[in-house]
Amino acid sequence: MAGKTQEPSTRRGIERRESLLAAARKVFERDGYIAARITDICDAAGVASGTFYTYFADKEEAFDAVFAAAEEEMLHPHLSEQAAGGGPRAKIEAANRGYLLSYRRNAKLMAVINQVAAVNDHYRDLMRKRSEAFARRNARSIERLQAEGLADPSLDPYQASRALSAMVSRTAFTTYVLGEQVPLEVLVRTLTDLWVNALRIPPD
Amino acid sequence: MAGKTQEPSTRRGIERRESLLAAARKVFERDGYIAARITDICDAAGVASGTFYTYFADKEEAFDAVFAAAEEEMLHPHLSEQAAGGGPRAKIEAANRGYLLSYRRNAKLMAVINQVAAVNDHYRDLMRKRSEAFARRNARSIERLQAEGLADPSLDPYQASRALSAMVSRTAFTTYVLGEQVPLEVLVRTLTDLWVNALRIPPD
Amino acid sequence: MAGKTQEPSTRRGIERRESLLAAARKVFERDGYIAARITDICDAAGVASGTFYTYFADKEEAFDAVFAAAEEEMLHPHLSEQAAGGGPRAKIEAANRGYLLSYRRNAKLMAVINQVAAVNDHYRDLMRKRSEAFARRNARSIERLQAEGLADPSLDPYQASRALSAMVSRTAFTTYVLGEQVPLEVLVRTLTDLWVNALRIPPD
């Protein structure tokens, strides 16, 4: 995913790449993908403009690298957020809280990815695949609940999952990107209540 | 919302503005807000580039005009989609179907608005206000149902409304912008089922 | 050969294109193809740098246009230089004089074309084709002389023509590009003598 620019070999090179990456993320978050200027990234990293091209072929490659780093961080939850022993509701609640925390940490970048996906086919596809993967994962857990007689059997598990996943991600978006102020725990409570009700899961 | 440029008075002027507006929408949808070039809009409208400035002060004003026209079309549902006589479920179903139809008609433009909102404060605010207004309207109907004993009284009506509205709009986005293929009626069915369940509304 | 940039429609546009073309030729002749800067061409024409791109897509297209104009001028001899009524020697002499005059008028440009041909495949091919066409034309007149018993029949007409054409063109190059000072009539005399002798043409 890194492209044709070769990896730096020296310690100094590795550090420079790191600082350019951090600067790029900062500038992308502040200005969006298209308005972000290579110059500003270099200024933010404190390097000359030519240095950028030692590490990245162009803006897109830099964005790829920023995105890859963020994705890794998002998939690798910082805290172990799984509610190991609880019932279905506790698990759903933990998942929702984990998602919201992660989204809040990366909110500005998520906004930019949304922007890029609206224009760039590559990122549009990426976004769709991520949505689908997320929905499929949740669909499996809905199926399990239905099999155990703990969820409404008349629902299509994948479609229900898509819609409920959409509910969570869009709520995160309006809160952390558009900036409607709502406390985290209120969101967790509401989303979990609705999710549980929607599937007709009996109380834990 | 139309801007500082004065309205055209002659019939020819009105037609010119119309054709520029249509061309602008086409180009914005195809290329996104930032990549859209005034030149291309003029080419698409079949006028010289200078003519653009007779009708719009700049690109932003043109986008405002496109957006205003689309919004009017979206708020003014083409078909009377209200289920006048039905029970709560029938009303919710009609609202969902109406929203999805309208979103589908304007999907590409919605994608662009998403893009613009990610960068432009004016449009970010606009989007948030629209979200809020939409959620507030639905919140009132939830309150009404609670008052009639037809919905779970333990839910915060506004927060529930926000989340359920998010579910519908994000589902529309993944379907019509990201392009996951799902039949309209499957969406209507799923969204309505979940919405009704989530509020614990008894069957009609 | 002009490329994708459309022809100017107004009188003013035509004049601008003309002046840019003249400026481009001047700069190409002075600095060579690769060192020539768009900026300098624009300065020489007295226009802003953006104006260049109204008429040419890039430097190569401008060079194509300069070259095409020069070629037309070279193929269309200014003076009618054909010795209508003379014998073979008179004809050869007239042809040599015509070629040298034309080369002298366009010497600097010929130097640049030589330079470009050394790097650019398109122009290398063009140059080869021009050499071949020139040689073939002369080959036909040698064949005619052989048929009339006026030239050494043991020579291969095309090979002889290639070599004699090379003699003339390279002599023109060393004189007018490299700058060895030799009077025109001395060159005409020498080249004609050698050409006539080489083919063993009897005196007129």
Next chain:
Amino acid sequence: MAGKTQEPSTRRGIERRESLLAAARKVFERDGYIAARITDICDAAGVASGTFYTYFADKEEAFDAVFAAAEEEMLHPHLSEQAAGGGPRAKIEAANRGYLLSYRRNAKLMAVINQVAAVNDHYRDLMRKRSEAFARRNARSIERLQAEGLADPSLDPYQASRALSAMVSRTAFTTYVLGEQVPLEVLVRTLTDLWVNALRIPPD
């Protein structure tokens, strides 16, 4: 001609210089003087880019060194090509064959020198001097033939020499640089025939 950079003293230094020289020749031949990048030369030689400057002050000095090496090779014919005992025709034939062989071995470099001479005064002068020296040498042998009554006394020896030398060198150029396919012996035969005829040298 080697430049200001001092000669390497160690064995390793000498090898390094050698490999850079070979790499430089390769890159100059492939890309031409101006497009040749120091980076590519270093890559081809397998050294870091800074190392180049240990051996050469800049690109021009490297080209000088490549050129000097090639010139030595060209003046020092690999095979003894002199026809010691033959008559005038045999000598001319041997000289032509030797020239063509040498040109063929160094064709790509000759193309680059042509390119450089078109722009760089230093190389333009060098080229003119080489042409002149070559022509002068041949002029002396023409004078000798005239003195012995073996060549047309009405020709100016220097002018005739210039033209005939031009014939040979330009024929070599169109064949080995522009790439018109003609067998070596056909060229030798034709050039020798024409040269001999042109001077009216009697058959051996």
Next chain:
DNA sequence: CATGAATGAGAGTTCATTCAT
């Protein structure tokens, strides 16, 4: 009013050359 050529600030990118390690 319409036209379309002209403008010029500003962005991206290249690469010879330097220099700390």
Next chain:
DNA sequence: GATGAATGAACTCTCATTCAT
């Protein structure tokens, strides 16, 4: 000496906007 990252001047090309015709 060798390395390879850093530099930054220099250049090309874009396009919103203006304005003479």
